[in-house]
Amino acid sequence: MAGRGSIEKRGKDSYRLIVSLGFDQNGKRIKKQKTVKAKNKTEANKLLAAFMTEIEAGEYIDPSKIKFGHFVEEWREKYAKEHLSPTTLDTYNGHLRTRILPSFGHMRIDEIKTLHIIDFMEFLKKEPLKGNGKEGYLSSATIHYIQRVLNNIFSRAVEWEVIKQNPVSKVKKPKITQKETDVYDEEEVFNLLMALKKEEQRWRVLITLAVLTGMRKGELLGLEWEAVDLSAGTIHVKQNLVYANGEQIVKETKTKHSQRLISLPPEIIPELKAFKKEWNKNRLFMAELWEGGDHNFVFTAYHGKPLHQHSIKNWWSRFIKRHGLRYIRFHDLRHTSATLLLNKGENVKVISSRLGHANVLTTLNIYSHTLRKADELAANHFSAFFKNEKEDEKKA
Template sequence: MAAEKKNRANGEGTVFQRKDGRWEAAAYVLAANGNRQRLHVYGRTRQQAMDKLTDAKATSNRGVPVVHAQGTVANWITYWLDTVAVHRVRETTHTRYAAVARLYIIPGLGAKKLSKLTAKDIRTWLDGLRTRCQCCARRTDHQRPAAKQRCCAVGDCCRQVLSALTHTYIHTVLKTALEHAVQEEEIPRNVARNVRLGTPRPRRFEPLTVEEARRLIDTTRDHPLHPVVHLALHTGLRRGELLGLTWADLDLNAGTAVIRRSLQRTSDNGLVLFPTKTKASERRIAMPVACVEALRDHCVRQQAEHDAAGLRWNPRGYIFTAPSSALPVEPSTLNRRFATLLHQAGLRRIRFHDLRHTTATLLLDQGVELVVIKELLGHAHIGVTATVYTHVRLRIQRNAIDLLGQTLRNPDTGPADRSDGDDLPGNGILLPVR
């Protein structure tokens, strides 16, 4: 009697070894479009391939679509955002990732099969983003009232193209998503890494001068934002770090502050306290006497305002609160009020974050060493301090080349012969750090 042929049960799937030595397993699972499609997974061993297939079938049996390389880029990006990135990055970063996917990646590459995506596809798409008016591409103008239409809706393109930084950021998000597909062995390589973009030139920023910084401080003297601006200019704290400060973080007698948190508004949960941007950002900083005095005066005013409003005294202990409220100041409100202060001071419009740039530049201008500035600003690497937040002034450059010129003219005179090689001409220190 012939031996009975052993058959696999319906839906169990198949597994076999490929010519390249890898093992391949396949079965029908629920796809993103609601139909059942055949899924192929791979592994270095038979057990590894079967484990992947078992996990996929278990997901499918729960009614959850299985995302795989045979699916589209849109399906993979959505899966990556909802199941991977959401647990690995901050909520604010995840919101930016999702916006990039919704506005650029899915409309441009979403219909392509993940397994068929090539470097040429990505480069062609990125080149189109670089040159095409985004107002026309997203039909933004057609969504405006007729009286405010000014671009493609009236036949006059505004040429609103993406900046180089945004262009690079879009590429980075796609590259990160595809890297995870490689880690899960859905695709053999990350083709986005084969697309090279030029390094974008950072935005040129001219920090406030000593005179401009003094004028800003004088303008805010009797303004509720005076202690915020004062502390920002003297310490270089980020906006979120300032708004997340509580009175418990300060030691006014010692003149120090501990930076532990950052206050940010999120789309889902409103105002949220997050840990500092990096581990190095969690730090203890010194405050000058002027800042300590400003904070003492602010504490007295805040308590009087709360008493007059009949509020329970600042239950969460925030230092910078909304008028007649124990709630912290909204980041967007701070930006608007800061813009008004700049106008009142007769200064050019800058971002609130640019006060941080100003602090670093003025400290460097006064001869403070980079390592001290790095610790004050809470940078993880000194290279960030040197290349991003400090802009060497023309006067410092002139001092350097004058010193070199003097040395070349007189070989007996050099830095070793100077009484103090660190002395720089100037009109005094504006922002003392103690």
């Protein structure tokens, strides 16, 4: 048997499970213990029985001997899968796999101190970007996110009384520096739209909407015909399509601000009507082979399933090269949309609403460089006053 067990009340819905295993050769009592959440004493006793079985089977690991990598597995099963969204967990796992576990996975969790975390954060600042011939270093936003992952894991370790203090809590958060966005100017947008005329209708509409609306890639992929009002000339953004663990997931937009109604310029409506007509023809032609299910995605493969995000990325890269256009990311078409409106003097609040930002400050922070240029142009408007003044002096 595993020994004798007992429980101690620790606080509201909290109990300490204790299993006594006799004495060691020096006469010191041997015991295993851990704190659990339980609604009442009866539930706590059930957990104690399971704890004793775990010890007897040799599956229990003393918290003082837990490796960080092993604790991460416990964190995934007992916290992350239930409390994090699939996309967030997918992102967390990516950072764990590529950077965090290679650095801390082999260490005992109670041996990881604040200085270890500080050294790790400094190391990240000097780590070059990986893959696809990328140049430069990790962004401050990425480093901040990695710190957030660590903080979440160590917070659970404290909460479950595996360790006494969170080594991340005293580490200063990195200051996030907003990168200057890479966008097309008016002439490049004109050339882009001209090049699209030679492309398949599906791609032509997709890219055009990206520029005209500033919608995110996931919002475009998750767009259904029911959300497109061709009579009113609007798109109701209310969901997006995300990918996690190789699966496509349709979910509501991240925040209530992301749910919005975007007005379309009237010039795009005939193109959308023609595209919908062809979409309906294909839907009828595919009949029982249609795989769209209950969804009527605007942008699909031939069988009705939504386009994959990698399909868009690959097509965009080939398209850019084929037409000799300057390369920017597909996501930068969203920034291009906002920048064009800012340069035209559109109200920042209106632009913020079209983009689905939580508040105007978010828009101001992202497009501060563009606003600075607009401010310089605004200052030049006053030059006319001084020119007139000099001309009057000459006449006098």
